[in-house]
Amino acid sequence: MSPSRAPKVTVSMEVPLGVTQALDVPVGTLQLRTYWQTVWQRVLRDPVTLACGGVLLVLIAAAIFAPWLGLSDPFASDSAKRLLPVGSPDHLLGTDELGRDMLSRLVYGSRLSLTMGVVPVIAALAIGGVLGLVAGFVGGRVNMLIMRVTDVFYAFPSILLAVAIAGSLGAGVANTLIAITIVFIPPITRVTESVTTQLRAMDFVEAARASGASTYAIIRTHILGNVLGPVFVYATVLVSVSIVIAAGLSFIGLGASPPDAEWGLMLNTLRTSIFLAPLISILPGFMIFIASMCFNLISDGLRSAMDVRF
């Protein structure tokens, strides 16, 4: 799962030959949509991406509104009702090894699991994005310094680095968030740097420099808008990886701790029950898988939607 090397992101800005030549048509027939409007239109025509977006929306909504959904208490254990099968009355998805309602725990679990998937990526995006922009735009020694440090962190497989940092910091959700954020800063820095460097060499940035504009104005108007797309697509892939790694850390006992409801942790505590209730014991993993896959598919969909010759 670890795309430990950032993919080569190239900014495609060529015009398909012949397309632009015959455009002397009245303005009414020309679609004057902005780039993001065009991308959005294309996403709306992509059923897979839409479906994944729908699933994620449901998951996120359930996570936010969990207390108001009329679910049973996710922490109420009942030794008489241990490992009830899926489809039991009152317990639609059965109960876990302590008799707690699975449906409720899975829904409440999404709060921690999705947070641990999304928050590190956002944090890494903020830090790595700035680092990459600076490295790419300033170039020279600054670039050298930032990218060499990035390379060092790149020299660790992502799971190993996450385990190493989280393991050294000690168990706990906060430490896991920090660990995964550190893991994702280098790849985001690298992708941002590579796109920024490509953009910086382009004529329209040269032209902007030639107009005597300030560095800030050039970055804001000419770099940011073009960097955002590819970096955002990459970040959605990382969310998918982040969900799997975060749950994995909890799975080996580093992230959330009992009695928290968290998918990775639930998967771990239910391992003792694989003989008695195999179906229930794999449910939390299924949630991790679905969430991770939805982010992956959305990323694929966005990538092809953004691949407009624009």
Add this chain to the structure above:
Amino acid sequence: MNPQSTSRTPLLSVKNLRKHFPVKAQQLGGPRLMVQAVDGVDFDIEQGQTLGIVGESGCGKSTTARLLMHLIIPDTGEIALNGRPVMRPDGIELRELRRQMQMVFQDSYASLNPRLTVVDSIAFGPRAHGADREKARGRARELLSLVKLDPDQFGPRYPHQLSGGQRQRVNFARALALEPRLVILDEAVSALDKSIEAQVLNLLMDLKRDLALTYLFISHDLNVVQYVSDHVLVMYLGKVMEYGSVDDIYHRPRHPYTQALLASRPSMDPDVKLEASPLVGDPPNPINPPSGCRFRTRCAYAEGVCEKTEPRLHALRAKGHAVACHMSISGSGHSKA
């Protein structure tokens, strides 16, 4: 501007412009190699004139343009705009230089931000120089009319919704947005279809007359340069080979390189035979240019002296005509001198 002063200061004066780029060493511990992209170029451009720069690809034409704009910082060189030196305490500031001097690039598509509408692209410069958004957009619309594009129709479009010629007009409007005195046209029409190229060239000449502009016109197309220029500079491997009025360069070329370039132009008249030997092969590697005269490896008249000493740019009797060739320097040691 002032026809009475005969010894007026040129609008742009360039002396000893030089830029060497480091190349990655090819061997461990080998000498640090440099590409001598531009190696000591001098020229002046008078107000209201057009100076054409010609030469094969890789001769340093485009680097010269970028050095003038200070998009690349020159190693050495004294550049003065209207007599005011650039990057000197008492001289002209970079920001002001870039307002008075603008540039149009070859690739009309790459030189426009694909995420900005035409109007916003043009308005960016005035905005950067303090105009508010509405004023800058209004200015952009005026400029679109100036380059003969309907502002209502083309203003809200994105670059990919324009044809190559239309885009280059937009680039030109953008260059004019800051009311520059000098516009550098770096192969600005080379990528266009021939029919479009003529239209754009005519537009350029009209604007030059109407707005009292001065052009530095860089191209590898000798015919276009002849059409637009008042004076012409011939470059080869980062050095000036010959400089003179269009008439001198095209009708009385003195440098074998200029002669060869002109001879290699396709002629309309099938009976015309090539007089000078046409150019064969590619220019030598600029990392390690030939000693003496840089052109000697491809020159039909090369002799011993050409290998030993480098010919200076030497003024000829015709006013304003200069050539860097031993054959034109009496007593240089060349048999044809």
Add this chain to the structure above:
Amino acid sequence: MLYYIVRRTAYAMPIAFGVSLVVFSLVHLAPGDPLSAVMGEIDARLLAEMRAHFGYDKPLYLQYFIWLGNVIVGDFGVSLRTGMPVIGILLPAAANTMVLGVLASALGFTLGTVAGMVSGYNHGTWVDKLVSSAAISGVSMPHYWLAIILVIVFSVELGWLPAMGIGNVPTLFSWAALKHMILPTIALAAIPGAIVARTTRACVMEILNMEFVEALRARGLTERRILLHVTRNALPTVLAVMGLQFANLLGGSILVETVFSWPGTGYLLNLAIFDRDMPVLQGTILLLAMFFVLTNLVVDILQTVTDPRMSRA
């Protein structure tokens, strides 16, 4: 070419140095020193003596250089928990991880390239859709979950294969030993297999779209010959991806090894974390990260050597 190899190798040196610095710093991320974490409440004088014994009383930079000097000659220190030299624990564990890594890479690479080729060649057909769906599932798969499913299906329900451990067998080259490897290998192969499949598919499609393939067809080459050309052009990229995945497998096997109680580096790491046995933790991470650096180096060099376009550099 030789110059490139030398330069690339020289470039890996500061990285390796940086990696060692990061690994060393990890220990000091945690509050308190490593000893008090292991010893718990003990006599202060005894603790001070032990700190001196293990060198934890020296300034940090000195500790680092002493540690680095020892590591370079193969001395990874002594386990705080067992008192055994770390290297003696680490090497057998690394060997076990390596066995799984090689098997899983071989499986993932074979399945991935074949599936990717078939899918790239039949772009848009149901085969392509099937492979693509399987690949995206594989990429998104929490492999520790896959491991649990495999155990449930093949050990619990069917009873065909053992669920845990390496087995008490004298040699790895026996059916009894192999039986223990099958499930962990499959679980580990899922992600690299899926990534290789996606890479191969993209490569094949890109190459098939190139004009030279058209030219080959126009010259009347058989499809089999064309396939050869496509393979040769796709191979460097796919091999590079696989090389990195192999290194990633070794570093990322901790979760799967935990599920199967496979006595490899991942399992060792897991124990060391919860015992707070810092020398073991440091040693294991350093070894895995260094192996990753080395693999990256080899992959880069191989890719350059095999890519004809690179030969000018």
